[in-house]
Amino acid sequence: MxxxxxxxxxxxxxxxxxxxxxxxxxxxxxxxxxxxxxxxxxxxxxxxxxxxxxxxxxxxxxxxxxxxxxxxxxxxxxxxxxxxxxxxxxxxxxxxxxxxxxxxxxxxxxxxxxxxxxxxxxxxxxxxxxxxxxxxxxxxxxxxxxxxxxxxxxxxxxxxxxxxxxxxxxxxxxxxxxxxxxxxxxxxxxxxxxxxxxxxxxxxxxxxxxxxxxGGDDFDDALLDAALAEAGLTRASLAPGALAAAQELARAAKEGLRPTTRRVLVDLGAALPGAPAVTLATADVYARCxxxxxxxxxxxxxxxxxxxxxxxxxxxxxxxxxxxxxxxxxxxxxxxxxxxxxxxxxxxxxxxxxxxxxxxxxxxxxxxxxxxxxxAVTRHFGVWREGDAGRDKVFDAILGKDTLGGAAGPITVRRVYHPEHTIGHLRFLECGGLGAGGQPARDLTPWAEIRFPYDPALLGRDLGGLPVERSSALAGEEIAETYTYQPGGMVAVEIANLTRGYARTYQLGQLT
Ligand SMILES: Nc1ncnc2c1ncn2[C@@H]1O[C@H](COP(=O)(O)OP(=O)(O)OP(=O)(O)O)[C@@H](O)[C@H]1O
Ligand SMILES: [Mg+2]
CATH class of the missing domain: 3.30.420.40 (ATPase, nucleotide binding domain)
Known part of the structure; x- marks a missing residue:
C-alpha cells in the first residue's frame, strides 16, 4: 500500500x-x-x-x-x-x-x-x-x-x-x-x-x-496574549511547560470561533492553575492578527x-x-x-x-x-563577497528562485573578475526572497564558507588563520568562478586563477 x-x-x-x-x-x-x-x-x-x-x-x-x-x-x-x-x-x-x-x-x-x-x-x-x-x-x-x-x-x-x-x-x-x-x-x-x-x-x-x-500558531499566540493581558499575566510569569499548555488552550478556543462570534470565553485556569476565566472581544484578537x-x-x-x-x-x-x-x-x-x-x-x-x-x-x-x-527551485542561492573599500558585504545572487532544472542537463553560471583582495572569502547562503537592492531577505540559511587564494603566493598555505587583505598588486589577475547546478540539485563551484593557471572545485550542497 x-x-x-x-x-x-x-x-x-x-x-x-x-x-x-x-x-x-x-x-x-x-x-x-x-x-x-x-x-x-x-x-x-x-x-x-x-x-x-x-x-x-x-x-x-x-x-x-x-x-x-x-x-x-x-x-x-x-x-x-x-x-x-x-x-x-x-x-x-x-x-x-x-x-x-x-x-x-x-x-x-x-x-x-x-x-x-x-x-x-x-x-x-x-x-x-x-x-x-x-x-x-x-x-x-x-x-x-x-x-x-x-x-x-x-x-x-x-x-x-x-x-x-x-x-x-x-x-x-x-x-x-x-x-x-x-x-x-x-x-x-x-x-x-x-x-x-x-x-x-x-x-x-x-x-x-x-x-x-x-500560521495558526501565531494566531494562537495572539489570542493567548490578549487573554493573558486581560488576566493581568505575562508569558514570563508562566511556569515551564505551562506556556505550551496555554497555547493549546488558545488553539482550541480559536478553532471554535465562527464568523458571527463576537466574544470568546477563555478559561485560563484549565492550563494555568489559579488563573481566571476571561472574556475577549474577537475584534481585538482579529486586530492583533x-x-x-x-x-x-x-x-x-x-x-x-x-x-x-x-x-x-x-x-x-x-x-x-x-x-x-x-x-x-x-x-x-x-x-x-x-x-x-x-x-x-x-x-x-x-x-x-x-x-x-x-x-x-x-x-x-x-x-x-x-x-x-x-x-522549480523555490529559494535563491548566492554568495556574500567583500565589498569595495569601506563598503559592506555585497550579495551576489547566483541562482534565482523559479529556475527550472530538468533533463536538459546542468545549468552553468560564470563570474569573471579581477580580485581586490589576497584571499577570496566566499560565504554562501540561500534565502526565500530578495529585498531592496537585491539583498537576501526572509528565512536565510547559511551554506558553506570557503577561502580561495587569489594571490598565488598563498598557494598551499592554511588560509583559515590568515587575514583577508586588500591588494592592488593582483588587479592584473583574472579569476573565474563557474557554478554548476545539476538536475538533481547539487551545486558545485570551480574557482580558477586564469592568469596563473590553477583552480579548485568545491561541492557546496544541494539546492532543492
Ligand atoms: N476551524 C478553525 N478555525 C481556525 N483555525 C483552525 C480551524 N481548524 C484548524 N485550524 C488551524 O489550522 C492550523 C492547522 O492547519 P493544518 O493542519 O493545515 O496545518 P499543518 O499541516 O499541521 O501545518 P503546516 O502545513 O504549517 O506544517 C492550526 O493552527 C489550527 O488551529
Ligand atoms: Mg500543512
Missing part, C-alpha cells in the same frame, strides 16, 4: 492509495478515532521517556514541564544535530522519534489495513515550498531512519494542486488546455503560496512565495503579478483554475474574510482544507495515476 504523508506543524495526516481511491487514515486513541497525529513531543514525567503524538498531547495538557508543541516549527531553523532546547535531543532524533511513532500507529491502531509484516512503508512526502535545503535533508533523513521508503518529496502546495486537479478537473488524463492554479496554504506553522501549471498529467511548480514562520494576514495576502498578490509577467492572465477563468485555499487556518474567520475581500470570485475552498496535501501526495504516490511532477 502506498501512502501520502503530510507531516504538518499541528496535524500529521496520512492518505492511502487504494485501487484508485484515496482514503485518509484514522487513529484509535484510547477508543476515540482521530484523523491525525498532533505534532507534539513531551518527556513523560513518570517514565522520563520521550513520547510523541497523542500520548504527548496528554502529557502536555497535564503540564509536563518538558513538552513541545509544533515540532516541525521548532526544528525548521535547525541543523540535524542541533539540540532542541528543553528536550535534550537533536532535531533529527526528535523528528525520527515522531515518525517512528507514526509508523507504529499506522501498523497498530490505524484504520488502514496494513499487512502485518513491518518492512519499510512506501510514502510520498512533502515540505513547505519555502523550506530550506537543510530542512529538506533533515525531513528525508528522519523518514529513512524511522522505517519509511520515500518514493519522492515534493513541495506541499504542489501536492495540494494535484488534489485540486484530481477533484476538480474530472480525471487527470483528459487532454485539456494547459491551466494554472494558485495555491494559498495557511497551516499551523507555515504559509506558502505557489503557482502550479496543470497540463494533462503533468504538474509544474513554476513560482512560489512563502513565510517560514506564519491582521498584520500577519496582510503579509500573506501581499505575497499572494506578488505571485499573481509574476504570473502576469509570464503572460498568464490571472483574470482569465480559462487559464486560472482559481486561488485554491488549503490548510486548516483558512477557516479562521478574519483570514477567510480578508481573502474574500481581496480575491472574491477567484477563491476555491478545498473540500477538506487540512487534508488536501495528504490526499494529493497519495495521488502522486499512486503509479496508476501516472503523474509527472516538475518543480
Amino acid at each position: 502506498r501512502l501520502g504523508i503530510d507531516l504538518g506543524t499541528t496535524r500529521t495526516l496520512v492518505a492511502a492509495a487504494l485501487d484508485g481511491r484515496y482514503a485518509l487514515a484514522s487513529f484509535d486513541d484510547q477508543g476515540e478515532f482521530k484523523d491525525h497525529l498532533p505534532g507534539i513531543v513531551a518527556r513523560d514525567p513518570a517514565s522520563g521517556e520521550l513520547c510523541h503524538g497523542w500520548a504527548a498531547a496528554r502529557a502536555l495538557a497535564a503540564g509536563a514541564p518538558d513538552s513541545l508543541r509544533s515540532l516541525k516549527r521548532a526544528i525548521s531553523g535547525l541543523g540535524p544535530d542541533d539540540l532542541v532546547p528543553g528536550l535534550g535531543a537533536s532535531a533529527l532524533e526528535l523528528y525520527t522519534g515522531f515518525l517512528r511513532q507514526l509508523r507504529a500507529d499506522l501498523f497498530e491502531r490505524s484504520t488502514l489495513e496494513l499487512p502485518a509484516d513491518d518492512g519499510p512503508l512506501e510514502a510520498m512526502i512533502a515540505v513547505p515550498a519555502n523550506a530550506s535545503s537543510r530542512q529538506r535533508y533533515l525531513t528525508l533523513e528522519a523518514f529513512h531512519r524511522a522505517g519509511f521508503r520515500v518514493l519522492g518529496m515534493v513541495n506541499e502546495p504542489t501536492a495540494a494542486a494535484i488534489e485540486f486537479a484530481h477533484n476538480h478537473l474530472g480525471g487527470l488524463g483528459k487532454r485539456s488546455p494547459k491551466r494554472y492554479v494558485v495555491v494559498y496554504d495557511l497551516g499551523g506553522g507555515t504559509f506558502d503560496t505557489s503557482a502550479v501549471s496543470l497540463d494533462g498529467r503533468s504538474f509544474e511548480l513554476i513560482a512560489s512565495e512563502g513565510i517560514g514562520r506564519l 491582521a498584520p500577519l494576514i496582510e503579509r500573506s495576502i501581499t505575497l499572494t498578490e506578488q505571485l499573481f503579478a509574476r504570473l502576469a509577467e509570464r503572460g498568464i492572465d490571472p483574470e482569465d477563468g480559462r487559464q486560472l483554475g482559481g486561488l485554491y485555499l488549503v490548510g486548516g487556518a483558512v477557516a479562521f474567520p478574519p483570514v477567510a474574510q480578508a481573502l474574500r475581500a481581496r480575491f472574491g470570485r477567484k477563491l476555491q475552498l478545498a473540500p477538506q482544507p487540512h487534508a488536501a496535501t495528504a490526499v494529493g501526495l497519495a495521488v502522486a504516490a499512486d503509479p496508476a495515476a501516472g503523474l509527472l511532477v516538475r518543480e
Whole structure:
C-alpha cells in the first residue's frame, strides 16, 4: 500500500492509495478515532521517556514541564544535530522519534489495513515550498531512519494542486488546455503560496512565495496574549511547560470561533492553575492578527503579478483554475474574510482544507495515476563577497528562485573578475526572497564558507588563520568562478586563477 504523508506543524495526516481511491487514515486513541497525529513531543514525567503524538498531547495538557508543541516549527531553523532546547535531543532524533511513532500507529491502531509484516512503508512526502535545503535533508533523513521508503518529496502546495486537479478537473488524463492554479496554504506553522501549471498529467511548480514562520500558531499566540493581558499575566510569569499548555488552550478556543462570534470565553485556569476565566472581544484578537494576514495576502498578490509577467492572465477563468485555499487556518474567520475581500470570485475552498496535501501526495504516490511532477527551485542561492573599500558585504545572487532544472542537463553560471583582495572569502547562503537592492531577505540559511587564494603566493598555505587583505598588486589577475547546478540539485563551484593557471572545485550542497 502506498501512502501520502503530510507531516504538518499541528496535524500529521496520512492518505492511502487504494485501487484508485484515496482514503485518509484514522487513529484509535484510547477508543476515540482521530484523523491525525498532533505534532507534539513531551518527556513523560513518570517514565522520563520521550513520547510523541497523542500520548504527548496528554502529557502536555497535564503540564509536563518538558513538552513541545509544533515540532516541525521548532526544528525548521535547525541543523540535524542541533539540540532542541528543553528536550535534550537533536532535531533529527526528535523528528525520527515522531515518525517512528507514526509508523507504529499506522501498523497498530490505524484504520488502514496494513499487512502485518513491518518492512519499510512506501510514502510520498512533502515540505513547505519555502523550506530550506537543510530542512529538506533533515525531513528525508528522519523518514529513512524511522522505517519509511520515500518514493519522492515534493513541495506541499504542489501536492495540494494535484488534489485540486484530481477533484476538480474530472480525471487527470483528459487532454485539456494547459491551466494554472494558485495555491494559498495557511497551516499551523507555515504559509506558502505557489503557482502550479496543470497540463494533462503533468504538474509544474513554476513560482512560489512563502513565510517560514506564519500560521495558526501565531494566531494562537495572539489570542493567548490578549487573554493573558486581560488576566493581568505575562508569558514570563508562566511556569515551564505551562506556556505550551496555554497555547493549546488558545488553539482550541480559536478553532471554535465562527464568523458571527463576537466574544470568546477563555478559561485560563484549565492550563494555568489559579488563573481566571476571561472574556475577549474577537475584534481585538482579529486586530492583533491582521498584520500577519496582510503579509500573506501581499505575497499572494506578488505571485499573481509574476504570473502576469509570464503572460498568464490571472483574470482569465480559462487559464486560472482559481486561488485554491488549503490548510486548516483558512477557516479562521478574519483570514477567510480578508481573502474574500481581496480575491472574491477567484477563491476555491478545498473540500477538506487540512487534508488536501495528504490526499494529493497519495495521488502522486499512486503509479496508476501516472503523474509527472516538475518543480522549480523555490529559494535563491548566492554568495556574500567583500565589498569595495569601506563598503559592506555585497550579495551576489547566483541562482534565482523559479529556475527550472530538468533533463536538459546542468545549468552553468560564470563570474569573471579581477580580485581586490589576497584571499577570496566566499560565504554562501540561500534565502526565500530578495529585498531592496537585491539583498537576501526572509528565512536565510547559511551554506558553506570557503577561502580561495587569489594571490598565488598563498598557494598551499592554511588560509583559515590568515587575514583577508586588500591588494592592488593582483588587479592584473583574472579569476573565474563557474557554478554548476545539476538536475538533481547539487551545486558545485570551480574557482580558477586564469592568469596563473590553477583552480579548485568545491561541492557546496544541494539546492532543492
Ligand atoms: N476551524 C478553525 N478555525 C481556525 N483555525 C483552525 C480551524 N481548524 C484548524 N485550524 C488551524 O489550522 C492550523 C492547522 O492547519 P493544518 O493542519 O493545515 O496545518 P499543518 O499541516 O499541521 O501545518 P503546516 O502545513 O504549517 O506544517 C492550526 O493552527 C489550527 O488551529
Ligand atoms: Mg500543512
